[in-house]
Each structure stands twice: as C-alpha cells, then as structure tokens.
Amino acid sequence: MKVQIRRPQVEDLEEIRHLFSVTIKNNFREEGILDTLEHEAEQEVKNLIGTLQKDFESNGTDEYFLIATFENKIVGTIAFGKPNSLITQNVTADFSQIPEIKCVYVLPSYHQQGIGSLLFQEIQKVLTQQKITQFCLDCGYRKSQGFWKYKLGNPTVILANYWSSGSHHLIWMCKNQTEREKYLSSLPKKRVGSGALFLNEQNEILLLQPTYKDTYEIPGGVVEENESPIEACQREIKEELGLDIVITKPLVIEYQKQEYDDCFMFIFEGGILTQEQINQIQLPLEEIKSFGFYPLTEVKKLTAQRLYNRIKSAFNAIKEKRTIYLESEI
Numbered sequence: 001m002k003v004q005i006r007r008p009q010v011e012d013l014e015e016i017r018h019l020f021s022v023t024i025k026n027n028f029r030e031e032g033i034l035d036t037l038e039h040e041a042e043q044e045v046k047n048l049i050g051t052l053q054k055d056f057e058s059n060g061t062d063e064y065f066l067i068a069t070f071e072n073k074i075v076g077t078i079a080f081g082k083p084n085s086l087i088t089q090n091v092t093a094d095f096s097q098i099p100e101i102k103c104v105y106v107l108p109s110y111h112q113q114g115i116g117s118l119l120f121q122e123i124q125k126v127l128t129q130q131k132i133t134q135f136c137l138d139c140g141y142r143k144s145q146g147f148w149k150y151k152l153g154n155p156t157v158i159l160a161n162y163w164s165s166g167s168h169h170l171i172w173m174c175k176n177q178t179e180r181e182k183y184l185s186s187l188p189k190k191r192v193g194s195g196a197l198f199l200n201e202q203n204e205i206l207l208l209q210p211t212y213k214d215t216y217e218i219p220g221g222v223v224e225e226n227e228s229p230i231e232a233c234q235r236e237i238k239e240e241l242g243l244d245i246v247i248t249k250p251l252v253i254e255y256q257k258q259e260y261d262d263c264f265m266f267i268f269e270g271g272i273l274t275q276e277q278i279n280q281i282q283l284p285l286e287e288i289k290s291f292g293f294y295p296l297t298e299v300k301k302l303t304a305q306r307l308y309n310r311i312k313s314a315f316n317a318i319k320e321k322r323t324i325y326l327e328s329e330i
Helices: 010-031 034-058 115-129 142-152 179-186 229-241 275-279 296-302 305-320
Strands: 004-006 063-070 073-081 100-106 134-139 157-164 167-175 191-199 205-210 220-222 250-257 262-272 288-294 324-329
Touching: 004 115, 010 034, 010 073, 010 100, 010 142, 034 063, 034 073, 034 100, 063 115, 073 115, 100 115, 115 142, 134 142, 142 167, 191 229, 191 305, 205 296, 220 229, 229 262, 250 305, 262 305, 288 296, 296 305, 305 324
Parallel strands: 100 134, 191 262, 250 324
Antiparallel strands: 004 063, 063 073, 073 100, 134 167, 157 167, 191 205, 191 220, 205 288, 250 262
C-alpha cells in the first residue's frame, strides 16, 4: 500500500471536511454518544476546519497540517500547533515552546494499515527539522487511547471520569523522538573512561596528584556524549597538561564490572615526553596539585589497585608492542 504524505492545499478543503465528518461521527458512534451528541460532533468538525484554515492563512506558522493520500484520495490527517485549553489547564509547562500534536484522523475503512503511524512519524520529522524537542497530545476516545498508549507509553495526566463514569481523558507530555531514537534510548548504557600513559626518558610513568582525592591518576577522564575515547583522551591531556599530543595507539582496554554499573576503561600510548615538553606542562591547579614521574614500583603505592593493574598491563603492552584486553570485577 503506497501512501503519500504531503501538505494540504486549499482545494483539498472539502475533501478534508468530509474526512473529518466521517471520522468524528464514527468516533462518537464507537463511544455510544452519536445519537445524543450529534450536534457536538458537527461542531467538532467545524472546529477542525477552523484549525485547518489557520494553517492556510498562516502558511503553516500557526497550525501545521500533513495529509495522507492513497490513489489520490485523502485518507488521513495530522497537525501540530497551539495546545488546547484542556492541556494547558491541567499541565504546568512553558507551552510557548511545546506544540500539541492534534487532528489525527484516518478514514475508518483505512484503519489498521499503518497510516496513523506513518503520519505520526512524518510529523515528528517536521518537529525535528524545526528543532522542537517536546510535544503534547491528548485523547478522549477510548479506542484511540489504546493506539497512543502503544506509541507513547503511559499518559502524563489522567483526568479520571472526565467524560462520564469510567470514561477518562488522557494527556501526554513527550520528548520528540523517532522510533530509532526511542529504541536507542532504551538500550543499556556503559560509562567509558580514557587516559594516556606517558613516560620520561628514564622510563618512568607520569602521574598526577588530584586535589579532590588521595590516590594519584594518569592524565584522562570520562568520555563525553558523542566523543570517541581518543578524542576524550586528547581533550583531557590538553585540559590537564596544557599539551597538544596526538594519540593513536590503544595499550589497554578493560571491561570493569562494579556493584552499581559497568564500564570500559582505555589507556592509550602517550609516548616519551622530552624535557622541553615536560617544562611546558601547565596544570589546572584547582583540580591537580602536582605531577611527577615514578617507577612502576612507586606507582603501585600511589594509585588505586584497579588503576595500577591497568598501568602495569599498559607498561607491558609497550614492551610487547601489542594491545591488552582485561576484564575485572569490583
């Protein structure tokens, strides 16, 4: 089924009006309220057309619609724009930056064919292009609530028995994420640390004395979001030593399991620092008291055991001209 998504044109107005009329009356019928509230259904159609006309008048600035077509027939709509009062009165937020996704309607004969999901996916792309990171959405139709619970999870606000006993109104406040982004955010995360092993001409190891703890460290730190271990290592070297050093070779990669989480730790080969480079070291004194070069036997006394194990392996990796992989549990 080849469905196309596009912006509506003024000449689509009457066909969209027909779609609104069919879908709204069908929703009311499924809720068992069409016979008693047919006038309200007709008023809802008029309100939706008013929203669509705001799109035409503002060229998508005040309200923004997309429509789905199949074989040149309009089969679905979706929009975003100013949140309705039911949302703004029941949720505390800065709605100047948070639009409402609204007007999500698919002709009943085209239900269960993925058109609603496709429209939702495409409107999210538009939000992303406009750098909109959040949206809100509400729903009072019980059948549609199941669709949105599947898409968005549990609602942020439940207005219990809002329409009648057992008939609730649901409101969602959501981050604008694609399906892939949602999948990626659901995956487990691991911390990553990256550091460098530097030597002097006497084959001694460079250690830094932090201001915030008793044990010594090698230059390095936490790998930040969207940063590679090498980039993090070079950044930390610049921040902690004031040196621009190109890092390329990994000496040790350690997987470390801890009680509260797990992580990967990298040590890269920093090389041998000349006396001229050592003289150029500039420490951030609010974080690092001093630095020095120490033989491996002294390193064991000054560092935490897990770091010493990595340093010892990295020292051996230089001599053996290889990369060593470790696993440990704390």
